[in-house]
Amino acid sequence: xxxxxxxxxxxxxxxxxxxxxxxxxxxxxxxxxxxxxxxxxxxxxxxxxxxxxxxxxxxxxxxxxxxxxxxxxxxxxxxxxxxxxxxxxxxxxxxxxxxxxxxxxxxxxxxxxxxxxxxxxxxxxxxxxxxxxxxxxxxxxxxxxxxxxxxxxxxxxxxxxxxxxxxxxxxxxxxxxxxxxxxxxxxxxxxxxxxxxxxxxxxxxxxxxxxxxxxxxxxxxxxxxxxxxxxxxxxxxxxxxxxxxxxxxxxxxxxxxxxxxxxxxxxxxxxxxxxxxxxxxxxxxxxxxxxxxxxxxxxxxxxxxxxxxxxxxxxxxxxxxxxxxxxxxxxxxxxxxxxxxxxxxxxxxxxxxxxxxxxxxxxxxxxxxxxxxxxxxxxxxxxxxxxxxxxxxxxxxxxxxxxxxxxxxxxxxxxxxxxxxxxxxxxxxxxxxxxxxxxxxxxxxxxxxxxxxxxxxxxxxxxxxxxxxxxxxxxxxxxxxxxxxxxxxxxxxxxxxxxxxxxxxxxxxxxxxxxxxxxxxxxxxxxxxxxxxxxxxxxxxxxxxxxxxxxxxxxxxxxxxxxxxxxxxxxxxxxxxxxxxxxxxxxxxxxxxxxxxxxxxxxxxxxxxxxxxxxxxxxxxxxx
Amino acid sequence: xxxxxxxxxxxxxxxxxxxxxxxxxxxxxxxxxxxxxxxxxxxxxxxxxxxxxxxxxxxxxxxxxxxxxxxxxxxxxxxxxxxxxx
Numbered sequence: 001x002x003x004x005x006x007x008x009x010x011x012x013x014x015x016x017x018x019x020x021x022x023x024x025x026x027x028x029x030x031x032x033x034x035x036x037x038x039x040x041x042x043x044x045x046x047x048x049x050x051x052x053x054x055x056x057x058x059x060x061x062x063x064x065x066x067x068x069x070x071x072x073x074x075x076x077x078x079x080x081x082x083x084x085x086x087x088x089x090x091x092x093x094x095x096x097x098x099x100x101x102x103x104x105x106x107x108x109x110x111x112x113x114x115x116x117x118x119x120x121x122x123x124x125x126x127x128x129x130x131x132x133x134x135x136x137x138x139x140x141x142x143x144x145x146x147x148x149x150x151x152x153x154x155x156x157x158x159x160x161x162x163x164x165x166x167x168x169x170x171x172x173x174x175x176x177x178x179x180x181x182x183x184x185x186x187x188x189x190x191x192x193x194x195x196x197x198x199x200x201x202x203x204x205x206x207x208x209x210x211x212x213x214x215x216x217x218x219x220x221x222x223x224x225x226x227x228x229x230x231x232x233x234x235x236x237x238x239x240x241x242x243x244x245x246x247x248x249x250x251x252x253x254x255x256x257x258x259x260x261x262x263x264x265x266x267x268x269x270x271x272x273x274x275x276x277x278x279x280x281x282x283x284x285x286x287x288x289x290x291x292x293x294x295x296x297x298x299x300x301x302x303x304x305x306x307x308x309x310x311x312x313x314x315x316x317x318x319x320x321x322x323x324x325x326x327x328x329x330x331x332x333x334x335x336x337x338x339x340x341x342x343x344x345x346x347x348x349x350x351x352x353x354x355x356x357x358x359x360x361x362x363x364x365x366x367x368x369x370x371x372x373x374x375x376x377x378x379x380x381x382x383x384x385x386x387x388x389x390x391x392x393x394x395x396x397x398x399x400x401x402x403x404x405x406x407x408x409x410x411x412x413x414x415x416x417x418x419x420x421x422x423x424x425x426x427x428x429x430x431x432x433x434x435x436x437x438x439x440x441x442x443x444x445x446x447x448x449x450x451x452x453x454x455x456x457x458x459x460x461x462x463x464x465x466x467x468x469x470x471x472x473x474x475x476x477x478x479x480x481x482x483x484x485x486x487x488x489x490x491x492x493x494x495x496x497x498x499x500x501x502x503x504x505x506x507x508x509x510x511x512x513x514x515x516x517x518x519x520x521x522x523x524x525x526x527x528x529x530x531x532x533x534x535x536x537x538x539x540x541x542x543x544x545x546x547x548x549x550x551x552x553x554x555x556x557x558x559x560x561x562x563x564x565x566x567x568x569x570x571x572x573x574x575x576x577x578x579x580x581x582x583x584x585x586x587x588x589x590x591x592x593x594x595x596x597x598x599x600x601x602x603x604x605x606x607x608x609x610x611x612x613x614x615x616x617x618x619x620x621x622x623x624x
Numbered sequence: 625x626x627x628x629x630x631x632x633x634x635x636x637x638x639x640x641x642x643x644x645x646x647x648x649x650x651x652x653x654x655x656x657x658x659x660x661x662x663x664x665x666x667x668x669x670x671x672x673x674x675x676x677x678x679x680x681x682x683x684x685x686x687x688x689x690x691x692x693x694x695x696x697x698x699x700x701x702x703x704x705x706x707x708x709x710x
Contacts, residue, residue: 078659083652115686118661199658200665217686224688232672232681326681326690327674339679339690442653442695444660447681447688 022070022102023062023181024093026126027110028119029076030448032138034058036110036168037073040177044464045073046354047457048316049448050343052076052361055086057093057101064182072101075360080125080196085360085368094129106132106185108177113137113165114148114218120206123159125196132185133161136177141167146218154213160189224319224449231323241327245414246406248311252304253388253410259303267296282497285549286485293548294481294541295473297558301385301537302469306462308381312350313461317453321346322445329443335425336432338443341371345424348378349417352587356594366438370431372594373604376587377424377580379417382536386578387416389540393559394571419579423611477541480531484545500549519577519613520570520620529577536583569623573616581612631703633682633696636670642701644668649698657699661685667704 025033029051038045041060046053058073074093075086082088089098096103109126111119116137127133137143137152156163162180166173194201231237271292278284315321321343329339340362348355355375362368379387391412399408432438488505489497500506501523508530509523516526524546532539540558547561566574582588582605592601636642644666647654661684662668671688673680678693 078656081655083656118685118687121659199655200663203663228672228681228688232674234675238675322690326679329674329679329690329692330676333692338692440694442649443679443690443692444656444695445690446660447690 020068020070021105021181021185022072023106023108024072024074024104025108025110026074026090026094026122027076027136027138028078028112028122029446031076031110031112031119032168033076033110034073036108036136036138036166036174036177037071039168039171039174040181041071044460048321049319049451050316050321051446051448052086052343052358053316055089055358055360057089057098059101062178062181064178066182069181070102072104077122079122079199084363089360104131106134106181108134108136108180110136110138110168112139113150114139114142114146116150116215116217117207117210118203120209121199121202123209124193124202124205127159127161127188127191128193128196130187132187134177134180135159135161135163136168137163137165138168140165140172141170142221143218146221148216148218150210150215151213155209158191158209158212160191221449227450228323228447231320232326237327241324246402246410249410249414249417250406251311252307252384253407253413256304256307259307260300263303264300267292267299271296282489285489285497286482289548290481290485290545291478294484294545295477297544298385298473298477298537298541301388301540302466304388305381305384305469306465308384309350309462309465310458312347313458314453315346317451317457319448319450322447325445326447331425333440333443335429336437337367337370337428338441339445340443341367341428344371344375345378345421348375348380351380351382352376352378352584353590356587356590359594364438364441366432366436367441369595369600370428370436372591373431373600374424374427376582376584376591376604376608377420377427379420379579380536380584382584383416383420383578385537385540386532387413387575389558390562390571390575393562394566394568416575416579419576423580427607472535472537476534477538480534480538481541481545484527484531484542485549488546488549500546505546518620519573519616520567520624521574522565524565525570525574529583532583534585536578539578539583567624569620572623573620576619577612577616579612580608580615582608630700633668633670633691633699633701634693636701638670638672641667641669641704643704645700645702647699649695653695657695660689661687662689662699668701 025037027033030049034045034047034054037043037058037060038047040062043060045058052075054073054075056075060071060073062069062071072093074090077087077090080091080094082091092098093101094104094107107126107129109123111122123135135155152163152165164173164176164180166177168174194205196202231240271288274292275284275288278287324346325339325342328342332338332342344355344358347358352375355378356372359368359371359375362371391409395409395412397407397409400406401408401411484505488500488503490504491498505527506523509527512526512530513523516529521529524543527546528539528542531542543562544558547558588601588605591604592598595601631642633642644662644664646664647657647662649657666685669683671681671683679690680693680696681688681690
């Protein structure tokens, strides 16, 4: 299922049959649980530098020398008293109340050793569970480079459990963790533990442990202080923000062009070869017009989408995300939400599905619901091919808006992103002042230190994203184009395929044409709107197939075909329709699951589509 | 110092260090603040903020946490006296 593919990695973990041990990874947010999980299992669970990246349990097998262990990566927690949906998951798994996960046989507690006193506070409730526990002190590299020290044997002595000092990022010390997993798994030696519901006494206990272990905290990161001085500067902060936004869109539009042209040439050339190789037959027509015309026209957008993900990756890995949430908090407060809702909204620039899942970190149920309902308005990467295609076809490339800094095409793209954001906050405002009204929940967000995004981590994200994109192209897009081609080739007239307008597709298209005609769309666009209900970018493939089948010569350019099919007013209406309408069945499915029923999913689908229709109608009538 | 109007975290200027005395918020919120390091007796230093000073980042117990002014205004602090051990 289309975008389900993009969410699959975080959506559900397939049940893993196993007879061995189950070991849970627990720790405060952003302490590196998923990084260690990935190292031990060889999987690629999403990691980034802000608290609350993991919001769902994730299972994976660690293959050791003599056995296999089932590892469970869990959302970060500050205590075992859950306050949010993601913390509830951790609580339920650890206490054996999660239906599809066996109760853990052992626990690995991961804490950030650069702030040991506070992070170790969580050790008290975890050790009180009475399970075999390994305490992993992570970020040893940071501790060392900033001049901190400690005696890990002394820590182990006092907490009655084995301790390992590692760097999950570099892999240093990880063999000690594997040894623990393979070992005898003894329960912790009984030691003095504080009353776990009493936070001050837990904190005192962990301070005592650190003191006795000769812990010297590392110097505070100078970089973080300096960078905050810039990014949270009253004047420079917002200015840099605006500058970065413009640069990002300009790059997505301009720098992607040669790469996209390259892919375009590859698709066209390979199509040409196949056409020359095969005899004229229905199969050649399916391959060239259906597959190459449909799937190929979507593939062209891969470089552009990857470029977008480079920027998202830098944003998430550097630590700027949490600062952006701080800057946005006041704006969010005006519409009744808070800064924490801003993080899912930013992730929705990639895809609404992981964004909807990440709302689990929001404490207030009604705030969370409102954030789920507005997230699909944010411009997801599936809208990018549609926007790019229409903008490139209708907005002249030479035109500049801000001198040489900002071209008209990039400006139009920024405008569409802004439109989505405005629709999201306006809807939030309506929801939060009516059906989802609630008392304000305090905004409390821990700021991670800034880190340099590594080429490796960004590279892995791009690789994963490219796989998702290609899988979508090979499944939902391929399927819709093949079905479309078939329906466009029947009924046969005297053994020959009909003119496309007389085919089943043409008939369906013309039946629904009157509905979309007031928006300036003809029957071809109507078919595109219908197929793209599965996933937004399908419209590009659909139009590629339809125009390819219609053309007397196959080499008709999608852009020029569009120019003769749509007026400028119609193109603007189509852009606006795509900005608002819920053209994504996978999102509907996830909203149903996360809100616990069809009610909100259906309401959301109806109001988004209605808003798309009404605004597109208004724009077309105004402009034509 | 008790005769003075009590000072809250919201009144502080950037860079000064204060000691947290009490949190005047409902139990679940106070609890999460304590889990984040805002325990009575802890030293707190206000740091950078979003434009117009709200929310502000506070350095507390080795980490940095952003709070809104409305929350900070319910957290009472007193100046750290040089002659007192900290």
